[in-house]
Amino acid sequence: MKSLSLQTKLHLIISLLLVGLLLSWAMSVIKNAREDVLAEVESTTSLVIHLLDAEIAHYMTDFGWLNRGGDGKITIFRLEQLVNIRHLKIDFFDNNGHLRESNRSVRVVHDGEDPPEWFVKLLDISSVLQEPKRKNIILNGRFIGELVITPDPTFELREIWDDTAGLLAIVGLFGLSVLVFVYLAVRSTFQPVKQIIHGLNQIEHGEYQSRLPSFEQVELREISDKFNRMASTLEQSIRNNHRLTQQIIHLQEEERKKLARDLHDEIGQYLTAVHIDASAMVAAKKLTVARESAQAIASITRQMMFTIQDLLARLRPRVLDELGLSLALTELIHHWQDRHRSVIVVNVISSDLLQPDESVSVTVYRILQECLTNISKHAAANKVTIEVANREEGLYMAIEDDGRGFDPSAQSRGYGLAGMQERVEGLRGRMQIKSIPGQGTRIEVQFTQAGTFGEAAT
Template identity: 55%
Template sequence: MSLQLKLNLMITCLLLVLLSVSAFFVVKNASEDVRAEVTSTANLALHLLDAEILHYSSDFGWINNGDGASIFRLKELGNIRHLKIEFYDINGKLRETNRNKKQALEDNAPPKWFVNAMSLTGAEMQKQTRNIILSGRYVGELVVTPDPSYEIAEVWNDTVGLLGLAALFFVLINVLVYFAVKHTFKPVDRILDALTQMEQGRFSSRLPDFKQVELDAIGKKFNSMADTLQSSTQNNHRLTQQIIRLQEDERKSLARDIHDEIGQYLTAIHVDASAILNGRKLSVAKESAHAISSVTRQMMDMVHEILQRLRPRALDELGLGLALGELIHHWRQRCRNVNIIQNIVSNIGPIDEAVSITAYRVVQECLTNIAKHANARRVTINVKQDVQYLYLHIEDDGVGFDPTITAQGFGLAGMKERIQGLMGEMKIESSKKYDTGNPDVANQGTVSQVAISQGTRIMIKLPKQASMTESVA
């Protein structure tokens, strides 16, 4: 069931409840009005009849009149429809009434359920009698019976008219609500179309500004999400191209090293080996053998360097902690003008291989960036752990950069992709370091503000055990 149909049904049910409650109170008020009117009419008629009885109490001749004689002239009270007045003689015979036997209600008599709903019962609606006693002798009985049927018929006619108007109002309200809800939910089709385009990979789809406040908020959130997805997709494409380019560059570098270095060494070995085979003097053979031994050692160093670039051997042999220590040691040898402070936990314990290599590469990339771009004088590296996570904090006092600007290189983006692939977290705090000697820059803020706005801090949180499912995700 659609939301539009649900709203229409809810409003319809609410209108039905309101109409039912209104009808209940209308019938209740009409019943009280009919009861009051019939009771007042009965009291007035009894008062007049009492006066009439006193008028005839001095004349006894009418008592013996025939059946057709008019005693109280009740026929003249036929227009009093709310009461039925009857006179019975001492023998219980009806002598006179204000009702014609042929008199009946109109054709539009109210239904029985409506009469029952009026519930006109009680002591005030019961018949009342007056005993006619003259000179101590009982001569008959005058019976007055309230009859609200005519009044109920009038109420029914009025109620039918009101119900007709209410039904017309009910239909009009439902029609208006239907079209209003339909108009309100018309932008939903536009939202579904935009979601379909997003599903098909067209992240350039955007929603317009809607007049409805709720839909306008949804549209703005959708556009923000689309911007994020489009930016992420573009970054992923860019990273993919950069990864491919870096792979090709690495392959070219390896091919060049193998061709230029190892190829030359092999050529030298071949020449020396040929000299040994063709030489007739032992001294010449020894010299060639020494040359082969020297070239072989150089080849071993070259192969070791290539393997180190492909996969750090210390990481497999010594573990993450000692491998990071060795990495920092070699970096310190190359950058002697930078004071590096390290605080690495000695026993990191069992850690997933993907997490270990990611932590190593991240520290390696940070040190490379510091050496190339930071112009720092001091670097601090902290590696801590708890039961589930490994924490890396790398901080320098260099010139810093603006983290809000998307970098063109692969370094930071690659680090972020690696860490997010392991369900880890990465936070970067950095800002440009201003030169206090520049008067234009110095005029923009106080010295204390300039001193604070410098350096870079990278905080990384990695789970020690990353499942393959999480890594692939």
């Protein structure tokens, strides 16, 4: 049954139910037919015995019955006149055991067909019929013969078969019609299921533009609507993933170019200066000249250290490991404010932030870094409000400015915001961007407890 389709299972179940109903009906018909035959035979037997008893009582006082028939035989009960009693075979045997009279001495032609053998066996009337009734006939104390009354259900079986055969044909046609109707109805009902399966197969093979039609059935129409929304969302997600992949590749290349340029422009210049001063020291004939070159080398190497620290901070904010998230964010804000003294910064960062998972900490730091960079480049804001706090759902951060604002639905909002949102969603967080041109921007980020939180940052 596990390998059968739902459509085949329904056909099989309905067919079995119909067969069960037909069998129940057949058993009921057989039971009623058997009871009818027995009742008919028993009632006829009782009636015949009553009539024969009356005849015997009459013969005890009237000997006129000792008349010979036309064939020279003595007729006592005139049983040949009881030929219409079809459910009983009545025989009279004399005291020598010879058959003298019978109601079946004359062949009777019956209408209709004899019931088939299987029908007779199915009714099994013979197993419940009474044994033949025997009645001794004694006249003036002398035994003259025996009446034998044997039940004969042949005629009743023929009548029942005539009635049942037509009914069986009608029921058979009805059952066949029901099966055909059920087959067509189930096939029509399951046609949308095949379309749904076809649509799922298309999605499985990457055809995300696949859509289902609107079905007539309410439940299937709801499935169709949800499938189409799912396919649209999946198609949009795949498209966004492709775009973000291209953006990530672009950002990686830009970062590599910038890093290579910084290494060449700054570290390269420092190394060139060190090389020149070192060569001067080697060629110097006076100690004062060598000392000046050594001092220059020391100054250059100190500048190189600062430059390398800045480069490393861009690659990985080491301050997170040293200070924790709360102080690292505070220090980032202070450094930015030192470079933008005309902007009022309201810093609402909780001092007891729980230390989240490393990936969450880096993401929060990078988002704030990106937002401050965007504010300085594009917003022309006078006031910036930054809030970072613990909430029941997890870590919460909001950055708001009163600058120019922008249209969040615009496709050209830049790689930074798209990259930030992708990183937040990758950590099972939510990022919401609210902005209206001319009315500032508010970015809210909410991380759930999915991140691994440790002790409070110190």
